Amino acid sequence: MALLLPPDRPAPPVAPLLLRALRGEEVPRPPVWFMRQAGRSLPEYRELRRGRRMLDLCGTPELAAEVTLQPVRRHGVDAAILFSDIVVPLEAVGVDVEIRPGVGPVIGTPVRTRADLARLREPEPDTDLAALAAAVRLSCDGLGDTPLIGFAGAPFTLASYLVEGGPSKAQARTRALMLAEPALWAELLERLAGIAAAAIETQVRAGAQAVQVFDSWVGSLSAEQYDRHVLPAMRVLMQRLSALGVPVIVFGLGTGHLLERLAATGADVVGVDWRTPLPEAAARLGPGIALQGNLDPAACLAPWDVCERHARAVLDSAPARGYVFNLGHGVQPQTDPGILTQLAAYVREQHA
Ligand code: CP3
Numbered sequence: 001m002a003l004l005l006p007p008d009r010p011a012p013p014v015a016p017l018l019l020r021a022l023r024g025e026e027v028p029r030p031p032v033w034f035m036r037q038a039g040r041s042l043p044e045y046r047e048l049r050r051g052r053r054m055l056d057l058c059g060t061p062e063l064a065a066e067v068t069l070q071p072v073r074r075h076g077v078d079a080a081i082l083f084s085d086i087v088v089p090l091e092a093v094g095v096d097v098e099i100r101p102g103v104g105p106v107i108g109t110p111v112r113t114r115a116d117l118a119r120l121r122e123p124e125p126d127t128d129l130a131a132l133a134a135a136v137r138l139s140c141d142g143l144g145d146t147p148l149i150g151f152a153g154a155p156f157t158l159a160s161y162l163v164e165g166g167p168s169k170a171q172a173r174t175r176a177l178m179l180a181e182p183a184l185w186a187e188l189l190e191r192l193a194g195i196a197a198a199a200i201e202t203q204v205r206a207g208a209q210a211v212q213v214f215d216s217w218v219g220s221l222s223a224e225q226y227d228r229h230v231l232p233a234m235r236v237l238m239q240r241l242s243a244l245g246v247p248v249i250v251f252g253l254g255t256g257h258l259l260e261r262l263a264a265t266g267a268d269v270v271g272v273d274w275r276t277p278l279p280e281a282a283a284r285l286g287p288g289i290a291l292q293g294n295l296d297p298a299a300c301l302a303p304w305d306v307c308e309r310h311a312r313a314v315l316d317s318a319p320a321r322g323y324v325f326n327l328g329h330g331v332q333p334q335t336d337p338g339i340l341t342q343l344a345a346y347v348r349e350q351h352a
Pocket of ligand 1: 034036054081084086087100101102103105214
């Protein structure tokens with residue numbers, strides 16, 4: 001029997017579109033946000049960044065919150081992602097990391113031996129992660145009803161920076177350590193799962209309403225390697241995150257051959273890059289998993305009519321339920337922000 005609310009009681013608040021789509025509920029149109037929407041494609045970001053180190057910007061809550069809000073104001077996207085970086089929780093426990101412009105994270109002393117593992121303790125939320133929590137709280141205050149997505153780097157992707165000492169195309173040294181010293185590797189990934197979990201717990205307690213685990217470089221592994229060397233740590237991570245009660249998205253570039261594995265981690269949503277058609281991902285993963293993606297970020301470098309044609313094709317191929325519009329990887333720094341504003345407006349105009 002339907003329960004009738006007394007007339008003086010306000011209707012229950014409707015959850016933000018993003019959260020309803022991530023949970024697989026019916027929505028009037030897909031929500032839209034862009035990976036790497038906060039940052040280098042925006043002139044107002046470059047202005048704030050001038051004369052400051054990237055990691056100092058991340059560690060100053062008022063400024064990190066300002067950068068978090070910039071793309072929401074400009075593009076009218078349905079979610080913010082916290083302005084931070086996957087290496088911030090590593091820096092918080094004393095790893096000597098810096099982010100070099102145009103290069104990415106560089107680690108002073110790489111992690112390659114059992115003795116190096118001692119440097120990877122789990123961060124203390126109230127001390128090590130206080131600035132992260134403050135940045136989330138200030139962002140949420142400024143966002144009103146727009147939800148904030150918290151994030152962390154997945155154990156494999158974090159390990160790739162720590163072992164290589166910096167960015168790497170094929171992660172050869174990382175994969176060599178994984179194959180040569182599986183016990184050391186397992187312990188490394190377990191520690192990194194703890195660091196990622198602590199970072200995400202802190203963000204959710206401070207107000208993040210959904211989270212994304214970036215396993216950007218895990219596509220360099222075979223399915224068998226993933227099962228043996230990555231899945232156990234991902235399951236430990238996802239188990240801790242499931243206790244938080246917020247939707248968890250997992251994303252990796254070039255992971256078409258790993259989609260079932262990404263879902264098997266326990267994530268609620270799988271991010272798909274442009275190489276895998278959405279109908280194929282939907283058929284392989286079934287209705288219990290929501291999808292996010294998968295416009296080629298290169299389409300945003302083309303004139304609007306080209307971008308629109310490709311966005312149309314993505315929308316037409318997307319599942320009716322459990323779908324969030326996004327790019328198949330991050331916004332390229334040279335993207336004209338005007339194209340992103342048009343793209344966000346185009347998705348907002350869609351109706352079921
Ligand atoms: O909108 C957002 O996504 C904002 C927050 C964010 C950043 N990095 C800010 C950033 C997020 C979610 C990340 C995640 C991140 N960082 C990932 C996973 C996502 C992905 O794209 O695959 C990875 C692999 C990193 C490591 C990292 N940090 C890279 C590869 C780079 C780029 C290096 C370069 O300059 O080409 C960074 C630096 C970084 N992180 C910048 C920003 C805005 C550029 C900083 C600058 O120079 O101003």
